[in-house]
Amino acid sequence: MIKRLLSHKRFLAIGIIVAVIIGAAGYGLALYFKAPRVMTTVLNEGVLIDYLSETGLVEANNSSRIASLVNGQVVDIAVSVGDQVDIGDDLLEISATQVDLQIKALEAQLQRVEASYNDLINPASETLESARLRVQNIENQVELAQEQLEKNQVLFAEGIISEDTLKSVENNYQSAQNQLDIARNELQLLERGGSKSQRQQYLAQMDEINYNIKQLESSRDNYLVKAPLSGTITSLPINEGDTVLAGMEIISIMDLSELLISTEVLASKAGAINPGAQLRVVDDDSEVVLELNVNKIYPTAHLIISDLGIQQKRVRLEAELPNSFMELKVGYEVDVEIVTRKKDQAVYLPKEAVYTVNGQDYVMLADGWRAREVAVETGWKTVDDVEILSGVELNQEVIVPPPEELGVGGLIRR
Secondary structure (H helix, E strand, C coil), X not given: CHHHHHHHHHHHHHHHHHHHHHHHHHHHHHHHHHCCECCEECCEEEEEEEEEEEEEEEEECCEEEEECCCCEEXXXXXXXXXXXXXXXXXXXXXXXXXXXXXXXXXXXXXXXXXXXXXXXXXXXXXXXXHHHHHHHHHHHHHHHHHHHHHHHHHHHHCCCCCHHHHHHXXXXXXXXXXXXXXXXXXXXXXXXXXXXXXXXHHHHHHHHHHHHHHHHHHHHHHHEEECCCCEEEEECCCCCCCEXXXXXXXXXEECCCCEEEEEEEEHHHHCXXXXXXXXXXXXXXXXXXXXXXXXXXXXXXXXEECCCCCEEEEEEEEEECCCCCCCCCCCCEEEEEEEEEEEEEEEEEEHHHCEEECCEEXXXXXXXXXEEEEECEEEEECCCEEEEEECCCCCCCEECCCCCCCCCCCECEC
């Protein structure tokens, strides 16, 4: 009886122990499955890179958007979109009818002025003879007027005529003398080929007309549009018969054999970029597909309005594409990263693994099944990573990122 009672108590104790173990295990499993699942990483060793992310645009290194220099009607187009042209090739012609009419009008005016000038310096014999006869006639009139004056002076002295009558005769004589002086001067000018001022006036008129003709002839070149570079016709928004205005874009040419990627960075960030800086083209997974070098940084910033309506000052950068890389075409947009600084030997973690409390940086280590918080000393902080100077060993697992609900010492699931 006593043995049976002891045996019963032994089984009861064992059952209780087993139940406790099972309960503890169940509670532990419950806690485990409630624990957050985490990802871990270890310290990376290698090159630490900081960069700016922007959108790049594929452009032609050499291109020309040609605008009309004149108003007129397009009378001939010698090319179409996609055609290859060489520098100096004729592209299109604009009617220059108005210019031609103006040139003809000026040429007619020049002929008239030249004829008047020639008449001045080489007067006809009939003109000279007529001038000489006029001088002779007036000389005869002066002689008669002088005789009349002398007679009237005698009569006045004898008191036969009045003083007013004498003055009238004197005026007639003076008038005839003035006419003679004018006629003699005119004859003298004819014999000398005009005065110096007259000749200069005609010459100045002819020079002005010739200058205007040359200006119009020079402007006529603007009506025949030629290719300023060798390349491909990429835009031709006009047709024969269209009327164009000065300043209107009429044709575009690009040299598609030399391409570049352009991008714009905030002016406040541009100071960290130097010629030769690495520019990386990345795909949708942020994998680098092409590495280039910035070969041109524009010296001034310009103001733009962002997609959010914010005014920004940006600086343009350019990086030439190798001729062997033909996957990108003009007009394509690509994601680019411009390297601003690089450390060749560094130890670092993803930036998501590091958090800051009261100015101190921390990481969360995966210590078995629990999380353990450790303070770390950091160096560079880049777009993706944080340099770790001390606080974590190379083989220690670091939780990245630490879940918000995970407390220090809390359970974790792998």
